[in-house]
Amino acid sequence: MNAKDIRKDFPILDQQVNGNDLIYFDTSATSQTPSPVIDAMTAYYEAYNSNVHRGVHTLGTKATDGYEQARMKVRSFINAKRFEEVVFTRGTTAAINLVARSFGDMVIEPGDEIVVTEMEHHANIVPWQELAKRTQAELKFIPMEADGTLTMENVEATIGEKTKIVAITHVSNVLGTINDIKAIAEVAHRNDAYIAVDGAQAVPHMSVDVQDLDVDFYAFSGHKMLGPTGIGVLYGRSELLDDMEPIEYGGDMIDFVDLRTSTWTDLPVKFEAGTPMIAEAIGLAAAIDYIEDIGPEAILEYEQELVNYALERMRSVEGIEIYGPESRAGLITFNLSDVHPHDLATALDSEGVAVRAGHHCAQPLMKWLGVSSTARASFYIYNTTEEIDSFIESLKRTKEFFSYEF
Structure with missing residues (x-):
């Protein structure tokens, strides 16, 4: 993989910020968008902008085909068994909230346990806190090791017969910890519990096979994987989604409406009320094409080279403290x-x-680390070791400036 060639597909990177070439080390928050994704979305707006599913005219048919082909593209990308198991949402947060509010309310009873970790993003803690409050369930946390990893011994000790849902991140957005989701799913299922995974930081950077992982729910966002903002995916086992009630109503998710009662249409549209994110889905499909052209394995290998190089260089900076395990995803x-x-x-x-x-x-997690805040550098396919070298020199100049006694 040649990052310098890849950079040519990202027009935003060809600019200066404050008189210097832009070095973008914030992909964990939002990745940049390559031209093929921008072009795909522009083509939709220029050539076949229309609503989906409802119309029989030519533009409506083309829009519907593009939208549903995007769903099929996602299904293949994460190896879901059926296209009905791919629900488009506004993002990872919306997907997790859907699971907590619909599925959680359906299965959690007073005295049940919901297991999470202290490394979770707020989007994978707060919905479960609120579910626990609504249902009088208990929120439990799998203890972490000093380096921010989980041991299977602690997983086994925390997940028990009272556990009903395990909600866990695949990759920590702070520590870079890569959790063994397949092993954790096995423990959850052995205890007749369900597992819901926040995959926002995993899907862009490694191959994810939801069937192999044996997860019940898996959520991720387009804007962290070269796609547009405003769209995400909830994967759910079809038998679970079938039993769940929607939490938004109106538009396409309706089957039949009477004055006092209504029924819902089939999966996955049952959970996609209103006009969906059509251009965004088409852009997400183009992003998947881009990632697959490079190859998830090649992306992971290159990111590992970058993060290992950055760790070695950063340790040369006096007074730096680095959080997280030695083996990690592409962020520091x-x-x-x-x-x-x-x-x-x-x-x-x-x-x-x-x-x-x-x-x-x-x-x-900040409280667990004993700090109020931290800085984070995160890398992707368009970053280079030369950029890391420039970053290190900027760190050293910053350290020198703030150490100077005026």
Whole structure:
């Protein structure tokens, strides 16, 4: 894989920020979008912009075909058994909320346990907190090791006969921890529990096979995998989705409406009320094509090269503290002594380097780490070792500036 050639497909990267070439190290928040994705969405708006499913005219048929072909593309990409198991949502957050509100309300009873971890994004904690409050269930947390990993011993000890749902991230957006979802799913199912996975940080960076992982639900977002904002995917086993009630009503999800009662249409449209994200689905399909052309295995291998190189270089910076395990996904969360993360991010931005600073929507994890906030550099297929070298020099200059006694 040649990152320098790939960069040519990303027009946004060919610019200067504050007089310096842009170095974009914030993919974990939102990836950049290649020209083929932009072109696919533009073609929809220029050539066949129309609503889906309802119309029989030519533009409506073309729009419907594009939208449903996108669903089939997602089905193949994650190896779902049926296209009915792919529900388009506004993003990972909406997908998790759908599971918690519909499925959770259906299966959780007082005294049941919902198991999560302290490394979760807020989107995979708050919906379960609210479910526990509604149902008088107990929220339990799998203990983490000092490096931010999970042991199967702790997984086995936490998931028990009272556990009904295990909600866990595939890849931590802060630590880069890659959880063994297949093994955790086996423990959950052995205890007659269901497993729901936040895959937002995994799907863009590695091959994900939901059947092999044996998960019940899996959620991810388009904007973290070269696609547009405003669209995500909920994978769910068809037998579970069949039993679930929708949480939004109106539009295409209706089968029959009487004055006082209504019935719902079949999966997956039952969960897609209103006009769906048509252009966004088409853009997501183009993003999948782009990723598959490169190959998920090649992407993972290249990211591992980048993150290992960055870890080695960053450790040369005096006063740096790096969080998370040695073996990790392509991101590094860190702090620089005596420099607040927001000051650090501002200083780096002045040299054209974009990193994320704050609590990364993971305040419980920040508390576990003993900090209020951190900085994070995250890498993808369009980043290079040369950019990492420039980033390191910017870090050193920032450290020197804030250490200077005026």
